[in-house]
Amino acid sequence: MTHWRAVTLIARWEFLRFFKVRELLLTILFIVLGYTLGVPLFQALVGDRAGSVSVAVDASAIGADELLRGALRLLVESPEPLHPRFAFEWAAAAEQPEARLLAGDLDALLRAAPAGGLEIVVSDGVPGWLQELEELLGTLVVPLRLAAEGVPAERVAAVLESVALEVTALEAGPQRGGLATTTLVVVALLMAVFTGTGVLFTVITGEKTQRVTEAIVSAVSPQAWIDGKILGTTLFVVAYLVSYATGIVLAMVVRGLFAGELPALPSLVTDPVVLLVTLVAATLGFGLWFTVFAAIAATVSDPTTSSRGQFIFLPGLALAVGFLGNAGNVDGALFRFFALLPFTSPSALPVRMMTTSVAAWEVLAALALLAGSVLLARRIAAQVFALGIHMTGKEPSLAEVWRWVRRGGAAARAPADAFPRRVG
């Protein structure tokens, strides 16, 4: 049997052990139903009060500041709510608003501060909506101040008009994705890599404890076995990622049909180059991390007591650098380095491509480095795997593992030739 025939058989076995069509279809159904029915249901149950903040305005807040007085009157007496989140009312003079605050009837009390200006009184802590309220007050006060300065109403409107930027690109290129898309991609990668490493850890340590190892290794080379495992596990997580993505897109379409307007697809889906690079980088990244983790799992003797299970977090930490793309400078030297480094590029490269222009050489270099790393890791990991899977009762030390690695891949391909011997 050829190496790749064995790899195909093993990959198929590993894939089918975990890939369950019925569970997959149910997952897609849950996503679609959850999105199309769950959101309206939530709105029906909670209504517009979801996250709403009721604020009582103490009349004493209306001091000498005419502008502030006008703004607060607008807030409280406007026939239409000025902000979807806040509901304002006058605090009745006879009642004790603090008591209502403590009883939970009110979220906040707005009143004059002793030192001038306004203060907000809440039951405890600093509320998360404080900045929103400050911005709301600002948007009301600024035009009033301008009007008080004698600026005509139409001039005030012109001054406050928001600025719309029209994009002119010198070269044709894809539309870049936003924060939501990059976050979704990195989260999906993390989910997939955690799922895959979890599966590998369970499978390989299980094979050792269930004593399946000898039956397999007597039939195929350890290299074929680990190759098949990595391929099968990678296909499994890719299949699940595609399924989740399909579920999300379906849910958006179904909800759009109900709403009478189809949603705009994320730029990742509409840009074939970014989509292709993301898929290739993710698949190679899974291959790299799963290869490393298969070798680690092979050295574990007892999964219930081994401390090596914590290595499962390593790929997560490495791939989480993709989140830095949301907060940091994706064109900075450090992030560009991450986009080239094989252990982080599966996450950082797609994030860069979705948020900025990336030179073709950088993309090709990153993918080439990643592919080369997979090939190298495959050989080294197979050597560790070939020897580790036969060890039970104790775990090899890191020094032993390093000795195995230095031997090269001979044991994985042909253990009988990997050891010194005298021909009799």
Next chain:
Amino acid sequence: MRRNDPHTTPVVVDDVVKRYASVTAVDGVSFAVERGEVFALLGPNGAGKSTVVRMLCGILAPDEGRLRFDLGSGPRGAADPLRTGYLPEDRGLYADAKVLPMIVYLAGLRGMAQAEAERRARAWLERFDLAGRERDRVDALSKGNQQKVQLIAALLHEPALAILDEPFSGFDPVNQDLVSRLIRQLRDAGTTVILSAHHMDLVESIADRVLLLHRGREVMGGTLAAVRASSGVARRVRVTLAAPARPDDLAALAPANVVARDDARVLDIDLPEGHSVGSLLHALTARSEVLDVHSEAPSLRELYLRAVGVDPEAADEVMAGGSDGARAADGAHGAGGAVAP
């Protein structure tokens, strides 16, 4: 026991040595297996049988010596896996897998096409009283039935060489008999069978030739008749006397080897080739009243124990692998560090 012509023998093991950390598990073992015979590696736990078997299957590599296969070598210098079936001592199947797919998968790794593997697997399952259990999970089967599934997986692709490590282990007497018959059928069909066992009595009836190992070394080997002949013992006779035998009574039985028990009322006598039970009794009855006589050919177990210098009456520890060397060799694999030379 050397026969180094690979053109007439499917398997040649030549002066093979395997060391684990501080223990030499196999020390200069050589043998050749004839085509279509049942060849048994015998010895207690820790004798080195499984290490030899693992080297034959390419799971371990010898430190010295070499293995040759005229049925073709696999990619690791071991027997060609497509023409070899292997029943490991450490039985292992995926507990969550279903019976039929499990067998088909393992057969696929030995080169069988899926449809043919399925067809044959159903026939084997029926033969082993497992018809109707094809879609059951492996862990829903009893231990004995799991053993059967493993055995089916080892033999489904009709290998030219079947290597069975402790094939009787885990089976009840009924199924041990089933396995014995199966092994005979394999031989009759031309399959070469190498098996290892520490239950020597089970092997006596099916093995064409045996190799007895002790602490990694050859003790004796050949056909059962040859082993018996080499031991110098034709019959083992137990005589119960009415009165204790006197020293001159025992001397009169020479050259037979005599062990007196129970205040010399019971004599265990190893009768050499060329001496009859009748002449022995004649010599005894002339001196004492004989109450009972039991005569049999010495069992492999007795011959083995005699060869390693252990009294059969006190042999339980040795046969259980209780000797230090045996334990050390056994543990070397099981306790890790086994593979690294």
